[in-house]
Structures are given as C-alpha cells and as structure tokens.
Amino acid sequence: MDGFIRAIIQGVPIGGVFALVAVGFVLTYKTSGVFNLAFGGQAFASAALYFKLHVIEEWPQWISLVLSVFVLAPLVGLILERVIFRHLRNASDLARLVVSIGMLVLIPAVMKEILDIATVVKHPVGILPDGLHPYQLFGRYPVSRDEISQVVFAVLAALLLAALFRFTALGLQMRAVVESARMTELAGIRSDRITAFSWALSSTFAGLAGVLIAPRYTTVNETYFFVLVVAGIAAAAIGGLTSLPRSLGGGFALGVTAILLRTYLPQDSIIANQIQPALPFIVLFCVVLFWKDRATVSDPLATVDPPPPSSASDDRGALLTWGTRGFWSVVLGLMAMHALVWGNEFRTTLYTQAVIYAIIFMSVTVFTGIAGEISLCQSSFAAIGAFATMQFADRFGVSVIGGAFIGAMIAALVGAALALPLMRLGGIWLALATLAFALLFESVIVNFDWVGGLVPLPKVPRPLLGTIDFENERTFFVLCVVALLLVAFVVVRVRNGTTGLFLTAMRGSETAIASIGVSRARLRVTAFALSAGIAGLGGGLLGMYSSTISYSSDFGPFIGLFWLVLVVNLSTRTVEGAMQAAAGFVLFPEYILKPLDLGGAYQYIFFGIGAITFARHPEGILEFQKRRSMNSIQRRIDRRSGRSSSSEMPSVDTPTMGTTS
Amino acid sequence: MNTLLQAVQVTKRFAGITALNEVSLDVAPGEFVGLIGPNGAGKTTLFNCLSGLTRFDSGSISFDGVDLSGVAVHQRARLGIARTFQRMELFTGMTVRQHLLVTDRAHSRSGAMWKDILTGSKARRDELQRVDELLDFLDLGADADRDVAALSLGRGRIVELARALMTQPKLLLLDEPSSGLDISETEVVIERLHEVNRERGVAILLVEHDVEMVRSLATRVFVLDFGTRIASGTTAEVFGDANVQRAYLGGVS
Numbered sequence: 039m040d041g042f043i044r045a046i047i048q049g050v051p052i053g054g055v056f057a058l059v060a061v062g063f064v065l066t067y068k069t070s071g072v073f074n075l076a077f078g079g080q081a082f083a084s085a086a087l088y089f090k091l092h093v094i095e096e097w098p099q100w101i102s103l104v105l106s107v108f109v110l111a112p113l114v115g116l117i118l119e120r121v122i123f124r125h126l127r128n129a130s131d132l133a134r135l136v137v138s139i140g141m142l143v144l145i146p147a148v149m150k151e152i153l154d155i156a157t158v159v160k161h162p163v164g165i166l167p168d169g170l171h172p173y174q175l176f177g178r179y180p181v182s183r184d185e186i187s188q189v190v191f192a193v194l195a196a197l198l199l200a201a202l203f204r205f206t207a208l209g210l211q212m213r214a215v216v217e218s219a220r221m222t223e224l225a226g227i228r229s230d231r232i233t234a235f236s237w238a239l240s241s242t243f244a245g246l247a248g249v250l251i252a253p254r255y256t257t258v259n260e261t262y263f264f265v266l267v268v269a270g271i272a273a274a275a276i277g278g279l280t281s282l283p284r285s286l287g288g289g290f291a292l293g294v295t296a297i298l299l300r301t302y303l304p305q306d307s308i309i310a311n312q313i314q315p316a317l318p319f320i321v322l323f324c325v326v327l328f329w330k331d332r333a334t335v336s337d338p339l340a341t342v343d344p345p346p347p348s349s350a351s352d353d354r355g356a357l358l359t360w361g362t363r364g365f366w367s368v369v370l371g372l373m374a375m376h377a378l379v380w381g382n383e384f385r386t387t388l389y390t391q392a393v394i395y396a397i398i399f400m401s402v403t404v405f406t407g408i409a410g411e412i413s414l415c416q417s418s419f420a421a422i423g424a425f426a427t428m429q430f431a432d433r434f435g436v437s438v439i440g441g442a443f444i445g446a447m448i449a450a451l452v453g454a455a456l457a458l459p460l461m462r463l464g465g466i467w468l469a470l471a472t473l474a475f476a477l478l479f480e481s482v483i484v485n486f487d488w489v490g491g492l493v494p495l496p497k498v499p500r501p502l503l504g505t506i507d508f509e510n511e512r513t514f515f516v517l518c519v520v521a522l523l524l525v526a527f528v529v530v531r532v533r534n535g536t537t538g539l540f541l542t543a544m545r546g547s548e549t550a551i552a553s554i555g556v557s558r559a560r561l562r563v564t565a566f567a568l569s570a571g572i573a574g575l576g577g578g579l580l581g582m583y584s585s586t587i588s589y590s591s592d593f594g595p596f597i598g599l600f601w602l603v604l605v606v607n608l609s610t611r612t613v614e615g616a617m618q619a620a621a622g623f624v625l626f627p628e629y630i631l632k633p634l635d636l637g638g639a640y641q642y643i644f645f646g647i648g649a650i651t652f653a654r655h656p657e658g659i660l661e662f663q664k665r666r667s668m669n670s671i672q673r674r675i676d677r678r679s680g681r682s683s684s685s686e687m688p689s690v691d692t693p694t695m696g697t698t699s
Numbered sequence: 700m701n702t703l704l705q706a707v708q709v710t711k712r713f714a715g716i717t718a719l720n721e722v723s724l725d726v727a728p729g730e731f732v733g734l735i736g737p738n739g740a741g742k743t744t745l746f747n748c749l750s751g752l753t754r755f756d757s758g759s760i761s762f763d764g765v766d767l768s769g770v771a772v773h774q775r776a777r778l779g780i781a782r783t784f785q786r787m788e789l790f791t792g793m794t795v796r797q798h799l800l801v802t803d804r805a806h807s808r809s810g811a812m813w814k815d816i817l818t819g820s821k822a823r824r825d826e827l828q829r830v831d832e833l834l835d836f837l838d839l840g841a842d843a844d845r846d847v848a849a850l851s852l853g854r855g856r857i858v859e860l861a862r863a864l865m866t867q868p869k870l871l872l873l874d875e876p877s878s879g880l881d882i883s884e885t886e887v888v889i890e891r892l893h894e895v896n897r898e899r900g901v902a903i904l905l906v907e908h909d910v911e912m913v914r915s916l917a918t919r920v921f922v923l924d925f926g927t928r929i930a931s932g933t934t935a936e937v938f939g940d941a942n943v944q945r946a947y948l949g950g951v952s
Contacts, residue, residue: 528816535815539801546790554802555776
C-alpha cells in the first residue's frame, strides 16, 4: 500500500504536465481544427529560451519565466496562426498535419541556431528557486518543489480554460469557430481574431509545459519534447480530442500508470524496461483503435470550395508528355554520368544514397499520393527491411539481395497486419496510429535481439552476383538504379491502373466505392502493404550501402516525419516528386549548404520554409511550378500548330478513352 | 410468388429513437416497388440497412436466397444490390466516364494489383463499349469527359444512376432520384427507369417524394411513418388509403 501511494504521488506531477499539453492540444484542435504536432516544437522553444536565460545567462527565474512562457510562447502561437495556419483554414486535415510537422522540425532548428545551446552541457532547472528541495507529504512521501509547481500549474490552467469556455462570450465564440469558421463569419463574428487568440493561449500552455517538464530531462533536446507531446496526444485521445476534463484526467492517469508500472513490474526485465517509457504510445495506439466516438471536425460549408486541381501531368498533350519525358531522361542521364564517370568514388556514393532514398520516398508516393492517406511510420518499415536483410544474411547466410527481398516482404506483411486493425480509420486517426507504431517500434521492438538489439550489430555485406562484386561503389550504384527503375515502374503501373483508379475513387467517396462492390479494407491493406514493401526494400539497400545500420540516425520516427513532409512539399502524385525529394535530401546539404558553410540545422530551416510554401500550394510546390511552366509551353505549342486549346486532351490514366467518343 | 429481397421485422434504434420499428418489406424479381413516407420516416435508414451501411438491431434481410446478416457492403453490391444516395456520393476528381469505368472494373473484379503491374492499364475495347452504351442510354455523352464536380445536381444524380446500373444489378435502390432535377430531366429519368425495369428486368425499390412519379412507375407501394410501416399494397390501394392520405398526402390526392 505504501508503494502504491508513493507511486501515485510520484506520478501525479508528470501526469500534470501531460495534462497541460493535452489541454493545450485539444484547445488548438477544437478552435482551429489543426492537429498540431508542432506543439512539441513550441514546448521546446520556451524550454530552450528559459534554459538559455536562466541557466546559461543566469538571469533571475521570474524574468526568464515571463519572457519564455508569457512572451515568446504566445508570440510563436500568433506567428504560426498568422503566417501559416490561417491560409490553411479550408485545406484538408492532412495538409494541415503535414505543415504542423514541418513546424515541428523548423522551430527547434531555429531556436537552436539563435540560442546556440546545442553543445551546452548543463542540467535544466525548474521555475522555483531550489526546485529539488524536498517536502514530506503526510510526513513520509517526499515531494519536490518542481513537482508541486507541475501539479499546481496544470490544475490552474485547466480551471482557467474551463471557466473561459463556460462563462465567457469569447468561449462561446471559440466553440462556434470550431464548427465552421466561415459559418461564424456569416453570423458576424471575426473568426480570425478568435482563432489567433486561441493559438496564443494554447501556445502558452505548450511553453509552460515545456518549462515545467525540462528539469526531468538531462538536457534540453527537442526529441524529449516531441515524446512529451505524444504523451499529451495520448491523453487528449482519451478525451476523444475534444473533451477538456477527460483530457485532463487522461493526463494524470497516464502519469500515474507509468510510475505504477515501474513500481510493480519485475525490475530489469525487457518488458519492464521498455514498456514504461513506451506506455504513452501503447495507450495512444489502443485508444485510436478502440475508441468509438471519434471526433471529426467537418466544415458544413466545405462543399463550396472548388475541388483540388488534378495532377499537372494528367492534362498535358502528347507532345508535351514526350517532351517532359525526354527532358527528364537527359537530366537523369547527365546525373548518372556525373555520378559514375566524371566523379570520384565519394560522389558515386552520394548519388547511390540519393537513389536509395528515392526508392524509400516512393513508398510515400504510393500511400499519400495515390491512396491519399498519411503514414508516419515509413521509417519503421524501412528499418524492418534493413534489419531483416541484416538478420537473414547474418543468421541464415542468405544472399543479401534475397535478404532485401525477404525484408521487403516482411515489411509488407507488417504493413498489412498493421492496416487490418486500422482499416476503418482514415485521415488524422490513421496518422496518429502510425505515429504511435513508429514510436513503439523505436522504444520496444528495435531492442530485441532478432531485430536490432544485438551488440555489436552484425555488418550488412554487399551483394555478390556471380562474378559481379557490388563492393565496388560504381556497380552498387548501378544495382540501386536498377532497383529504382523497377520500383518506379511498379508505382506508375499501379497509379495508372485499376488499383490507382479504385484508390482515387475511394478518396472521392468511401461509401460509394463500397456500394459498387470494392472492398475498402482490401484496398487499404493493399496500398499499405505495397507502400511498406517499397520502404522495406529501400531500407534493405540503405543497410547494404552503409554496412552498419544506425537506427537512430537513419530510421528514427523523427526522420520518418521529415521524409514525409519533404515528399509532400514537392509532389506526392508523381515519381519525379520522390526522386527530387531524395536528391534534395542527400545532395542539398552536400552541394548547397557545405559550400555556403551553413550548418546542418539549415537543412531543417529550409525544409520548414518549404512547409510554409505548402500552405499556399497544397498540391506541392514542384507540382505548382510544373503546371505553370507546362501550361505556358503548351500554349506556345498550340499557338504554333494553330490549335485552340489542349484542355480536351485525354488524360494519362486512360489514354485511349478520349479518342473513342 | 418468389421474392428477390425480403426484409423481415427490421428494427433499428439510434440512441433511444426507434428509426425503424419491425419493418417488413419484399420485392419480387423485376418488380417496381415504391417506398414513400414523410421526411424522417426512416426510408434512408432502411436503405442503409438493406445496402449494409447501417447495422440493424433485430430482424433479418435476405436477398436472392442469401441471408445478408454479416455480409459487407461491397459483397452485397457483388450479389446484385446497387443504390444511389440521397446526399450524392460521387467520386470527386473523376470524370463521368471514369466513374463508369471504375465501376465496370469493380464489377468484373479485375482489380488485382499484379494485373496492373504486368499488363498495364489501358481501357479495353469491351470495357469502353459497355461504358459508351450506358452513356448513350442516359444521355450523358456530352458530359462524359467532364469532372463530376462541374456537373449540376441533376446531372450528378443521373451519373449516380448510371454508376448503379453499371454494376448490372438485380435490384436497384433509388433514394430520391428526382430531387434537384428540373421537369424535363425528371421526365427523362422516369422514362429510363421504366426501360431499365421493363427491358432489363431490374427490380427497383424507389424512395421518392414526387408522388406522381411513384404512381406512374410503381406497381406496389410501402408507406413508412415514424419508422413503422403504416400501409402496403398495390399502388391504387395505397393511394386510396385514408391513413396514408392523412399521414403523408395531407388529405389531398
């Protein structure tokens, strides 16, 4: 009993911080419909500033607190709303999710660049002087000042918010804006001000949570805050993403359960060591799966928006189609020459890397571009492919090429197995469940011996085909290019084929696709398995490329988010989009940032800026530019040949159809 | 008389409200049946139960001798139940022709991914022929290559009808096909439904507020009010019934 009470008393403060995050998160979701993963970045920003001012510069605690939580945090919230999310008001949930992931990457990168705290080794400090000072609760249970501050602030914030919603006109207006910002405007309320206010408020919550929880960590590192936000999301999911009291309760419950597990599970067993940190992810996954009354925010005025434009390549003429293909063949040929003939071995390896990432990114093309859903665990599938290749080569002596295919199969099977329970979900909920899976994979599954837990990790050999040894970087490059072409072929065929047609139809209407006799479940599982398989194949190749698999730097969940946003920013519909994203991912740091002497953080900053452009061109910036240039070229062709318009050209999907009518 | 569709005492409750209260209904092969009732009577709920979108609490539904409990929406479609929707459910972003092509592919079950990869995806001649025939039949030729988002509500309803017919159904469930249509469009629909029913032998269950349309097409009519079947019989019987006139026709007929 004593241990039980002790666990509860230890768990409540952590739970309080989770609750604070959950409440802020729900506030943003309720008032702007944005599923704001950038919350982690916002929490980090305040924690980092507080750390800089108080711990490094040794300013007084209260000034640091005011500046970081009550000045910086609302400011960040306002900027996010004003610059980005206001323009995405009528965009899809997924578009907003992607942009918020972009901000999750951008904000910490900018803060670290400005504050220059990346290399400082000091322990974060709480908001009260002498925060570790213990008090004895009931004379026997130690509680520190930091812990007390965590509980008090969480409860205060929740009460404040409840009062705001319940007793003020502002709260009522906020609730109306949730339903439909445009409808509210028709009723004569300036919804943009309401939304801006709620962003500032929720951002303050994030900042406060960040500053409060920082003393629990050894350093101020953005990944901790990302995990904190996932815990907050799990708590918010318990509240169905809309109920503030239930989110609050969920936060406390999560905190207490985590400590109870630590207390009562056998010490030092694999389960005990890994389950406890993974608890929020497990809870999130289960809540998403089993919770029935899922909130969906849908705008009653949504149908007044024009439909999104079709892909630029869908309505170009035959001449232009062959023209672009020819152009790209030349560009790719030149790049291959650049990689193989004109360069040194280092350049070849760089290009090899780009080719492998292009394969991995095509998994995004399949799932997001064709199926229209978002998966945040593509990096886990790639890791499965890499580890499977390694394990099969190491344990069973399977040739690595075979191993890579087996790895792709295993990844596809895991994808299918994951899709089965998730097939009823879509949109945000699917994204959440996959995020939970990615984090679960990282904190639990990777550590098993039969995945990536062996120390030291066996090396992945390069393939050997007859007399061709792929130890040679140039031959390995060619092998990867062949794999890329194969995957691209499959992706294009599936996109233009019946499966692609079905998936496009399903994006149009889920109900109707079933009513014409297509199994939605099978369609989703197929798309997810194909996507996972492609990621797995790419992962296997990446393993061979680097010979030692480094999970955390190549396959972590954060990296997966980065990949997704990168591809989505460029273009998810086309194979070129994936290739260009890969080229950007690998070559940009090497050929642009290095010569300019800019640090790696700038990659993230440019990337975040890219996410902002996404706010204006949700079809992808490349797709937008492509459409513009294509239209102008097409006009020129038309003018020369004296034709009036090309808009009646048959689409690429069914090239023969237009000519028969 | 053999029956195609047989619903027996179907009951559906939504959080305390009984949307359907032991409703029974049957449709014979090739028959044209009307289903009428005021708004909120449970007509669409019944349709959703028949096509599998909604699970009902008790009762049973069988189609063509198959018990439909536990049969998923898409499987019912394959058995031969097609439907249109009161709130239109079109595949936004696709052309009319693509709507029909995708439906034809779904019907012929040629959606396996490996076929896409191995054989490519050009529309085959026979597919295009079937699509064109249906486009002609419903006068959709002029809109064939337009995005459905660009169509008027009335044309959209006809696309839904075309899509439902493309599955070559035995039973067509039509949920207010004439709402949003102008008079001449309605006449075309009436004429086509007549043909579909007589010449192709497709049984039709029609939910419709346009009483004249029901009267001119249906041979039998069921009437729902507050989730209960208040009348059934031949068209003449039902429209002559005093209860029906009170509940639905407002005493005028």
